[in-house]
Amino acid sequence: MTVVPSARQARRTAEDPHDGPRRRVGPLAALDGRLPGTHDLLLMQCPSSLRPLAGGELPDWTRAVLRVHPWVTVGRAPSLVGTPADVPHPQRCTRDPEAAPEQWIPVIVRGPRPGQRLDALAPWAAVARTLRPEQLAGRCGRLDPERVAGIPALALLPAVGRLVADHRLSWGPIGAVGYELGTGVPVAGPLSPLRLVLRTPHPISRRDALQLRRALSRLPVPVQAELETRYGSVQLAEYAASPYTLTLLTPDGPREVRDPWFPRGPFV
Structure with a gap:
């Protein structure tokens, strides 16, 4: 038996640009x-x-x-x-x-x-x-191809995905690029940086972090990536540089730690 949607259901679907x-x-x-x-x-x-x-x-x-x-x-x-x-x-x-x-x-x-x-x-x-940010990278096809081509931070998303995939990390765009991919509102500009969140519930080595940072730095667009742990986030560039202490951004404020996965340190 074929079910024909009612006029009300069809109107609701047509009015909702956000599927699902x-x-x-x-x-x-x-x-x-x-x-x-x-x-x-x-x-x-x-x-x-x-x-x-x-x-x-x-x-x-x-x-x-x-x-x-x-x-x-x-x-x-x-x-x-x-x-x-x-x-x-x-x-x-x-x-x-x-x-x-x-x-x-x-x-x-x-x-x-x-x-x-x-x-x-x-x-x-x-x-x-x-x-979630992980759901946004695949929504690039929803945007106008000409707009994607004119915004380097959007056009380079597939290349970023391949680089991050080599390290087997879940990731997603955030900031202006993530907002535009999620909402369709054109807020990113030609000079917008590409901000990323990398899900790292378990520790990654400094060597892997350095390799990923160097690979991302070769892209023709500024890339700002952060490692999201269970306790907060730390900048990929800062972690890869191997400083003695790191700034861990937590819901309760920034915290100076040596290990973002096992934080032991005061709040700033």
């Missing part, structure tokens, strides 16, 4: 799957639910941006739990002690001008879809 099923939105949404990680892109079902980290109301430019492109980037900061009135210092709801408190994700809203950004908190229950 959306996650369930509502009070129980936080129960399905993991919480987003740093550099993930979030499609907000209700952008007005964001709360500026510094308090107050959302700026006008933020509302204008989210009205057209309701995408935000997960920042490197601790998640919070509580009600909207408690943010940025949330506590459990006192009116209903048995109610599950909302999980708030630290996010970044990028503005139309260079360097314009807003640090905010997004309720996990209002997130419709999550895109």
